[in-house]
Amino acid sequence: MQTALRTILPDSGRAERASSVPQARVTREEQPVLSRGLPLNIRGLRKAFGDHEVLCGIDLHIPAGQFVAIVGKSGCGKSTLLRLIAGLESIDAGSITFDEQARPEDVRVMFQEPRLLPWARVLANVQVGLGRDRASADAHGRAEHALTEVGLAEKRGQWPSVLSGGQKQRVALARALVSNPRVLAFDEPLGALDALTRISMQRLLERVWCDQGFTAILVTHDVSEAVALADRVLVIEDGRIAHDVTVHVPRPRERGSADLAALEGSILRHLLSGDERS
Known part of the structure; x- marks a missing residue:
């Protein structure tokens, strides 16, 4: 079987439920036995x-x-790294390889800003995530399903301007999910949300x-967000992976638990150790 069918080599990168969310308990056992996700290999x-x-x-x-969180100081x-994985930047050296055939729509990104089209209603904004499949017979149904997944089916006909910040991010998530991605990259998507909305969105992402x-x-x-959501936390420092932490805390995870606090403290000490030395 041929592998590494989608490889990014130098210069070949391609440019491109808040309060109403049901708070079901999530366990690792609920994950599919055979993951739909793509494995990822990065070399040099x-x-x-x-x-x-x-x-x-x-x-x-x-x-x-796997759910991987990447933390580190600004810059x-x-x-x-996330943009290179998503193909939004070209690389200078090395390779990014998915171990089986991947289509462009298999990799999606959710940004900090919702980036919704103000002249399009919510359902149409979600359909944008289908790309060339927007003209397909099932496009409307797929967009409806994605909105239901994020708890916003009743907002399908609204304009983005009347939505709250959390609702806009849920529309952005539905847009990312509508193409059934196998890799979903999140670039600080919850950074602009208030604390309670952020926790609700974390539970929705999970x-x-x-x-x-x-x-x-x-x-x-947010290191606490990283340990609450991820299977694994990577600390980037000076352009390298300085710390690779496996989060063994079982799901569902209780925010503020001693286990999560200990992990968070360990990662923060590593991040702040350079400041203490200087």
């Missing part, structure tokens, strides 16, 4: 902007269906990941 990945090398030879393997290269089995890659500044 380098990226520079001008004279500044942002990523300095990243080597990384992410198994299919450490975590968002650049639920759809368990339901759909995609490989999830989350970039966040």
Whole structure:
């Protein structure tokens, strides 16, 4: 069987439920036995902007269906790594390989800003995520299903301007989910939300990941968010993976538990150790 059918090599990158969410308990056992996600291999990945090398030879393997969080100080290269994985930037050296055939629509990104089209109603905004399949006979039904997944079916005919910040992000999530991605990259999607809405969105992200089995890659500044959601937390420092932590805490995870607090404290100490040395 031929493998590595979607490989990004130098210069070949391609540019591109808040309060109403049911709070079902999520367990690892609810995940599909056979994950829909794609495994990811990165070898010798380098990226520079001008004279500044942002990523300095990243080597990384992410198994299919794993939830990985990437944390680090501002400017450490975590968002650049995510954009390279998503094909939104070209790489300078090394390779990014999915171990089986992948289509462009198999990899989707959810950004911090919802990026909704203000002249299109909610359902039409979700259909944008179908790309060329927007003209297909089942496009409307798929968009309806995605909105139901994020608890916004009743908002299908609304304009984005009347939605709350959390609702806009749920529409953005539905748009990312509508094409049934096998890799979903999150670039700090909850950073602009208030605390309670953020927790609700975290639970929603966890639920759809368990339901759909995609490989999830989350970039966040919030270490508590990382340990609450991820199977594994990567700390990026000076363009390299400085710390790789497996989160063994079983799901459902209780926010504020001693186990999560201990993990969070360990990662924060690592992140802040450089400040203490300087």
